Amino acid sequence: MLKNYLKNLNEAYQRGDAREESYYEHLANLIKQYAENKNINKIDVTILPKKTEAGNPDFRVWDGKNHITGYIEAKAPSVSNLDYIETTEQLQRYLSTFPNVILTNFYEFRLYRNGEMIAQATIGRPFIAQKLKAIPPLENIQEFENLLEIFFSFSLPKVQNAHSLAVELAKRTRFLRDEVISVEIEEKEKTEGHKALIGFYDAFKKYLIGTLTKKQFADLYSQTITYGLFAARIRAQADNNDFSRKIAFDYIPHTIGILRDIFRFISFEELPKSLAVIVDDIAEILHYADVKNILHQYYKSGRGSDPIVHFYETFLENYDPEVRERRGVYYTPESVVRYIVRSVHELLKIRFGLPDGLASYDVKLLDPAGGTLTFPAEAIRKAAEEYINKYGEGALSRWIKNHILENFYAFELMMAPYAIGHLKIGLILEELGYKMSEDERFKYYLTNTLEMEEIGMTNIPGLSSLSEESHLAKEVKEKQPILVIIGNPPYSGISANINKWTEHLLKDDIDGCQSYYKVDDKPLGEKNPKWLQDDYVKFLRFAQWKIQKSGFGIVGMITNHSYLDNPTFRGMRQSLMKTFDEIYILNLHGNSLKKETAPDGSKDENVFDIRQGVAIIIMVKLSQ
Known part of the structure; x- marks a missing residue:
């Protein structure tokens, strides 16, 4: 031989x-x-x-x-x-x-x-x-x-926990992004495989994110593949089936059209071989992953650690810390989420005469920066707890169908948390005894919250879901009255969201909301008001605008706390005070940039792994 x-x-x-x-x-x-x-x-x-x-x-x-x-x-x-x-x-x-x-x-x-x-x-x-x-x-x-x-003799070890799986997937997704997709879409040769990838890029740029670069698309598309495979693997595991790229499509929910469009290509088309190789490798990692054990952690954790969320954050840390920092993506501690959700729940009872709080059919809830849906997930748990305590479990499924799946909304721009968020809500509802049918979905839309232009119908075969998703999201943004807005919006001083609508939103009086760029009807007069362009400011403004349009409601968020005392934000503070009847602020401090310390002189720890201090704000606008 x-x-x-x-x-x-x-x-x-x-x-x-x-x-x-x-x-x-x-x-x-x-x-x-x-x-x-x-x-x-x-x-x-x-x-x-x-x-x-x-x-x-x-x-x-x-x-x-x-x-x-x-x-x-x-x-x-x-x-x-x-x-x-x-x-x-x-x-x-x-x-x-x-x-x-x-x-x-x-x-x-x-x-x-x-x-x-x-x-x-x-x-x-x-x-x-x-x-x-x-x-x-x-x-x-x-x-x-x-x-x-x-x-x-090599055999992939069975991954036993969410952390290990996130690390293994992050390595391969980074390789997929940098060494495969980036190269494929730059190729001048127009083979069928290249045409398909370039078609996806053109569609996402035209119909979802107008400023999308090829490098950003490679990032978005790579994460989409990995998290789509992850979601499909969990569904396949429930059926005790083997798993591969070829069968992943069968386990993507029918109602998540964008993922199905992408996996129709991944599972059924003749992929460029370089792409097929690494996608097969990711699928095999998932095939050998002990997803049953990971799910067991999820189901049994109760109020403890949420491996789905830790999975996502660990993935980002290992995949690309710069993406995480650029998008301001940080896991919100469960204690913070529970505090905000519980506060909103009680205020609905006390201030709005809704004895069932979040469980009331009158509540329309939105998380405009959904991430892995940590806030909506906790709101669902709190609402379900209230409903079961008062009415038992007899009609729980009907309540989930007619309230949670009808009245709870969320938006997200990044494809990875979008996929995993859909997965998480499905798991929570199954935990409550409700399994979504093929034609049901949680109203979590892939969209830029801070972009109001609607996507037209795409003529690219198999990608009509992009324009459908955009249309559904715009209906919520512009027309759907919302009573509760909660979440942890991204913090990014150098905003990636600059467009005509956000400029109008911040700088003009809009639907009765005073501009953030003036005080007492006079221009702000700041030489460099750039901090008003921070994404968290825009999300707070969006929430203020939505509640103003509804006429009444509650906003509960955790954000950068700079707006509390920085003179640049005095117009913002005045505007919020004019719109809302009650404002509750819990300043959590933790700003190492200001060298803040605890009352006893010790280091002031931040609830996030960041240097910027944060605060919880809960704002109530009562019906007039």
């Missing part, structure tokens, strides 16, 4: 073709022959396309269906210094993403497990073929066979 391999390498070299691709088929045949000799069934060695020095490794070794053994990165036989190759950015990306990798120059083989070299074997000296024009003597046969035995 090995003698023939070295002979074939020598013949290829003597033909004068020194390109590494010239040796690919010989290595692929060697791997297949070894597997056959060892009775390792169903092994396929796929040579992967590589558009750039990034992209995928050169070979994938798998069973041709679901199980991936590992990857092989090959360099030309003339590359003798694999120590140097080991340090390159390209190989480090592979080693940090894929747990079972062989690096070779066709004569020397190095096996890496989770980034660490664990075996090495040199079966011949390439300089003998290159300088002496002869077949190198065969050596280190046992070491080579041991290396391949270890390579083929």
